[in-house]
Amino acid sequence: xxxxxxxxxxxxxxxxxxxxxxxxxxxxxxxxxxxxxxxxxxxxxxxxxxxxxxxxxxxxxxxxxxxxxxxxxxxxxxxxxxxxxxxxxxxxxxxxxxxxxxxxxxxxxxxxxxxxxxxxxxxxxxxxxxxxxxxxxxxxxxxxxxxxxxxxxxxxxxxxxxxxxxxxxxxxxxxxxxxxxxxxxxxxxxxxxxxxxxxxxxxxxxxxxxxxxxxxxxxxxxxxxxxxxxx
Amino acid sequence: xxxxxxxxxxxxxxxxxxxxxxxxxxxxxxxxxxxxxxxxxxxxxxxxxxxxxxxxxxxxxxxxxxxxxxxxxxxxxxxxxxxxxxxxxxxxxxxxxxxxxxxxxxxxxxxxxxxxxxxxxxxxxxxxxxxxxxxxxxxxxxxxxxxxxxxxxxxxxxxxxxxxxxxxxxxxxxxxxxxxxxxxxxxxxxxxxxxxxxxxxxxxxxxxxxxxxxxxxxxxxxxxxxxxxxxxxxxxxxxxxxxxxxxxxxxxxxxxxxxxxxxxxxxxxxxxxx
Numbered sequence: 001x002x003x004x005x006x007x008x009x010x011x012x013x014x015x016x017x018x019x020x021x022x023x024x025x026x027x028x029x030x031x032x033x034x035x036x037x038x039x040x041x042x043x044x045x046x047x048x049x050x051x052x053x054x055x056x057x058x059x060x061x062x063x064x065x066x067x068x069x070x071x072x073x074x075x076x077x078x079x080x081x082x083x084x085x086x087x088x089x090x091x092x093x094x095x096x097x098x099x100x101x102x103x104x105x106x107x108x109x110x111x112x113x114x115x116x117x118x119x120x121x122x123x124x125x126x127x128x129x130x131x132x133x134x135x136x137x138x139x140x141x142x143x144x145x146x147x148x149x150x151x152x153x154x155x156x157x158x159x160x161x162x163x164x165x166x167x168x169x170x171x172x173x174x175x176x177x178x179x180x181x182x183x184x185x186x187x188x189x190x191x192x193x194x195x196x197x198x199x200x201x202x203x204x205x206x207x208x209x210x211x212x213x214x215x216x217x218x219x220x221x222x223x224x225x226x227x228x229x230x231x
Numbered sequence: 232x233x234x235x236x237x238x239x240x241x242x243x244x245x246x247x248x249x250x251x252x253x254x255x256x257x258x259x260x261x262x263x264x265x266x267x268x269x270x271x272x273x274x275x276x277x278x279x280x281x282x283x284x285x286x287x288x289x290x291x292x293x294x295x296x297x298x299x300x301x302x303x304x305x306x307x308x309x310x311x312x313x314x315x316x317x318x319x320x321x322x323x324x325x326x327x328x329x330x331x332x333x334x335x336x337x338x339x340x341x342x343x344x345x346x347x348x349x350x351x352x353x354x355x356x357x358x359x360x361x362x363x364x365x366x367x368x369x370x371x372x373x374x375x376x377x378x379x380x381x382x383x384x385x386x387x388x389x390x391x392x393x394x395x396x397x398x399x400x401x402x403x404x405x406x407x408x409x410x411x412x413x414x415x416x417x418x419x420x421x422x423x424x425x426x427x428x429x430x431x432x433x434x435x436x437x438x439x440x441x442x443x444x445x446x447x448x449x450x451x452x453x454x455x456x457x458x459x460x461x462x463x464x465x466x467x468x469x470x471x472x473x474x475x476x477x478x479x480x481x482x483x484x485x486x487x488x489x490x491x492x493x494x495x496x497x498x499x500x501x502x503x504x505x
Contacts, residue, residue: 086302087458095458097302098256098285179287182270197403198265199426 007205014206021183026210029187030218032100033168036107040163043112045156048119049145053131066120069113074106078173081106085177098179103187106177107167114166118159122152157226161219168215188214255463256285258295258303260374261401263446264288266421266492268483275479276470282463290401292372298323298449301456304464307471309374309446311501312381323449328500329471330480330493331445334378336436337423338364338415346415352439356386363394365414369405370397374444379417382441406430419444421484421492443504446493448472472497 014022051062084090085097085105096102126148134144149156171189178185180194188211195204263269264286273284287294287303291310298306299322307329308314317323336346336355344364346355359366360383368390369376383390396414398405402422409416410430420437423430436442448468453459470476477495484492496503 086300088300088302088456092457095254098287179285181285181287182273184285194264197261197401198267199403199422199429201429 003201004205006202007209010202011206011209014203015210022207022210024183025186025188025191025207026214028100028185029168029189029211030214032103032174032187033107033164036104036111036167037115037160037164039104039108040111040115041160043108044115044159044163045119045149047112048116049123049149051116052120052123053145053148063120066113066117070117072110072113073172074110074170074174075172075176077106077109078176081109081173082176097177098181098185100178100185102177103174103185106173107170110170110173111163111167114163115159118162119152119156122155122159123148125155126151154226157222161222164218164222165215168218169211252460252463253281254283254285255305255460255467256287256303257305257307257467258287258289258293258297259307260291260294260309260446261288262309262374262419262421263307265401265403265425266484267487268480268493271479271483272471272476275476276467279470280466282466284467290369290371291374291377295323298451299455301451301453301459304451304460305448305467306451307446307448309444310377311445311447313377314447314449318449322452322455324452325465325468326447326449327468327472328496328498329446329448330477330495330497331443331504332493333420333437334375334417334442334444335420335423335434336415336417336442337409337430337432338435339413340431340433342435344415347435349436350439352382352436352441353386355436356382357388359415360386360388360390363392365394365396365412366390367396367398367405367409367412367414367416369402370399371401373402375402375417375419378441378444382417385441406432421488424484424488424490424492440504445496445501445504 051059051066081102082097085094085102086092096105130151131144131148134147139147169189171193174187175190175193178187178190180186180190188207192204192207192211195207259269269286273286276282277284287297289297291308292313294306294308295310295313295317297303299317306323314323314326318326336352338344338346344358344362346358349355368379396408396412398408402418403426405416406418406422406426407429408414410432423434448471450461450464450468451459453461477497480493480495482491484490
């Protein structure tokens with residue numbers, strides 16, 4: 001317990017003193033995970049909407065695959081992305097391994113199924129009658145989809161939060177594809193692992209608390225957008 | 232998929248800093264990183280040469296395997312027997328000794344296997360196995376694990392059974408487990424010193440020749456894969472063996488632990504430590 005107290009003090013000290021390395025790590029974590037989440041929206045929303053609104057053979061299988069993807073183990077994603085990005089690998093010529101871009105890619109793979117799956121569920125929970133009504137009132141297909149997305153915006157923001165929460169907190173993939181390089185690919189989670197293995201438990205706790213605070217602030221902002229107009 | 236590839240291409244274009252010739256990938260062991268030594272040496276090297284080092288700190292087994300696949304340009308490891316195998320296969324080139332520190336056997340103060348003060352590490356290992364006293368192994372193919380397995384082999388012991396616990400984790404976590412289970416374990420001195428505050432297991436056996444922990448630097452054969460930065464790897468190897476770097480290694484750790492953590496040995500050979 002005393003250790004956690006020390007960690008809290010250390011966290012406050014690091015933040016207040018404007019410790020350059022801690023701030024850099026914090027911004028990098030936010031930047032990588034926010035980019036990955038935004039990209040996952042670009043992939044996940046159209047895909048989830050398409051699967052929700054169309055009927056095709058093998059759709060059940062597709063939905064099951066998406067739902068499985070929502071729980072993809074980060075360490076498995078990390079391993080496969082690493083192998084693809086190796087110099088000997090499929091995309092080796094891009095020289096992306098051990099860069100923030102590689103971490104964005106791995107986090108995108110983790111977040112995209114989550115956003116897809118939750119979008120799918122969000123769109124499907126809008127009653128089918130509503131869709132038919134829109135079409136009957138003369139809405140084009142694009143207008144209908146747009147209205148549905150607006151209707152489903154609350155659960156969709158939940159999808160954003162779930163996607164962001166998954167990637168900012170994962171460590172396995174970031175460690176493998178990023179390499180935890182000081183000043184370049186070290187983020188809050190991987191720095192926490194490193195400080196723990198060094199025996200610097202107070203710093204590790206401080207970094208954990210900073211991560212929790214960051215997650216809270218981001219979710220607070222998203223919740224404000226989600227609930228704002230109603231509150 | 233096309234969107235994805237376009238994005239990846241964009242990232243690649245946006246990152247001229249990753250051009251291979253200016254980046255050196257160093258695969259190394261966790262101990263060099265956890266001790267803080269590389270945090271001192273890498274910036275020195277970068278300042279001197281203008282190259283950027285990407286340090287990939289993993290267990291020695293993985294560090295060597297990555298280098299052998301051409302996924303790194305230079306490697307700093309501490310598992311001489313495994314290193315020599317890669318050198319014989321021609322995967323790694325120009326193995327040269329850099330420094331050493333030492334391993335110690337630690338355990339609970341009540342010392343159930345009665346190994347305290349034994350001059351020979353092998354005798355200590357034999358007694359631990361005979362008494363079936365709990366022993367925590369790294370179990371991760373790290374340099375420490377490789378050395379531990381070598382000791383068991385020389386002691387003629389096949390370690391298994393409920394007394395033999397494989398943590399599968401780094402040295403720090405393994406020390407924590409040993410402390411918790413009141414077990415014996417083999418650790419490098421630097422990590423043990425770093426964990427003084429959390430681990431109450433004293434050193435029971437030390438300063439025996441087989442407990443020397445020798446670090447070597449090896450360059451990567453460019454034939455191992457595409458895009459190996461041979462010149463960069465060579466530059467790092469030359470740097471770490473240079474007299475000024477060796478002087479920094481000689482005093483590293485004095486401020487924090489009151490004793491140096493490594494002894495520099497550039498220019499010596501394996502024969503000097505047999």
